[in-house]
Amino acid sequence: MTPSMNIINNDIIERCRCGDQAAFRWVVQTYQQMVFTLAFRLLCDEEEAKDVVQETMIKVWVNFASYNHRQSLRNWIYTIAIRLCFDRLKSKASVEPLPEDEEYFSQYVSDSDTERELENRELLSVIKTLVSQLSPKQRIVFALVHLENLDTEEVGQITGMDAAKIKSNLYVARKTIREQLKQLGYGKDG
Amino acid sequence: MEKMDEITRRLALQQPVLKDADALTECIMVNLPQQKKSLGQPYLRAVRWITSIAAVFLLILFFGQSRDLVQRPNDIDYGQSLQKFQSDYSQTFDNLPPREAFRQFVEMKRSRTSISDIKSHYSF
Known part of the structure; x- marks a missing residue:
């Protein structure tokens, strides 16, 4: 983050702490897509992801007074969103991918145009097929490391897990996904 | 590259589309509840801690003194x-x-x- 961005962020944070709703609107507009993407990838449900965005932003607003400057605003928002997603993942039974999801998945894998923008429905099927066998913790670690591209230190800050736990969850997650791909007929060589 | 890595790399670049983003922002802004009050500056927090500890200390002193008063008949000659x-x-x-x-x-x-x-x- 550039120094000027830092100054803007600090100013926005201070204003939000003082109850400035206009400043908070900026926070919502800046981070709602990030939270939506994360929740979409974790919960595999568009409507639930929207609910998580709302709940996260309201929690951020209510608890701005307890925000610690040592953590970046982005990571703090990630932390709140992850906790909400984790609660939802724990309470709902894992959803097995449907045959049509697997069909979308095979189309996606065999698509030569790797840059093609997927529709939400297709994206959902691909993610669901890939991560359906993972536990909530494995899913969170996998999404943060491989899909959100965060480093281990940041994942630790966000999830509260130590490096060893992150590594073990990631190892099992990758192994499970590899086995899932093998079952679907995609070995190491594709 | 392993198939899994290739798929996850492609997925990382794909973001779901948030339809009606403005409507969602508006919905959030309309439903904002009261903010929790800040505990204040660090020195204020320190003052609160010190006064709390002093209050507990005074209570201990008070009860200690009362116990002493009750026991005083033992001191009679x-x-x-x-x-x-x-x-x-x-x-x-x-x-x-x-x-x-x-x-x-x-x-x-x-x-x-x-x-x-x-x-x-x-x-x-």
């Missing part, structure tokens, strides 16, 4: 009190056998004794 008691009642019980003297003393005290009697007798 019993030798002196016994002498006073013997001189007060020697006339009444001198000619009676000990058992009868004790019974009469208890009877007498039962009808007369009150906390103020005891206090005045032992002068505390």
Whole structure:
């Protein structure tokens, strides 16, 4: 983050702490897509992801007074969103991918145009097929490391897990996904 | 590259589309509740801690003192009190056998004794 961005962020944070709703609107507009993407990838449900965005932003607003400057605003928002997603993942039974999801998945894998923008429905099927066998913790670690591209230190800050736990969850997650791909007929060589 | 890595790399670049983003922002802004109050500056928090600890310390002192007051009768000079008691009642019980003297003393005290009697007798 550039120094000027830092100054803007600090100013926005201070204003939000003082109850400035206009400043908070900026926070919502800046981070709602990030939270939506994360929740979409974790919960595999568009409507639930929207609910998580709302709940996260309201929690951020209510608890701005307890925000610690040592953590970046982005990571703090990630932390709140992850906790909400984790609660939802724990309470709902894992959803097995449907045959049509697997069909979308095979189309996606065999698509030569790797840059093609997927529709939400297709994206959902691909993610669901890939991560359906993972536990909530494995899913969170996998999404943060491989899909959100965060480093281990940041994942630790966000999830509260130590490096060893992150590594073990990631190892099992990758192994499970590899086995899932093998079952679907995609070995190491594709 | 392993198939899994290739798929996850492609997925990382794909973001779901948030339809009606402005409507979602509006919905959030309309439903904002009251913010939780800040605990204030660090020095204010320190002052609160210090006053809380002082209050607890004062309470401990208070109860310690009360306990001391209750125990104070133990400090009475019993030798002196016994002498006073013997001189007060020697006339009444001198000619009676000990058992009868004790019974009469208890009877007498039962009808007369009150906390103020005891206090005045032992002068505390």
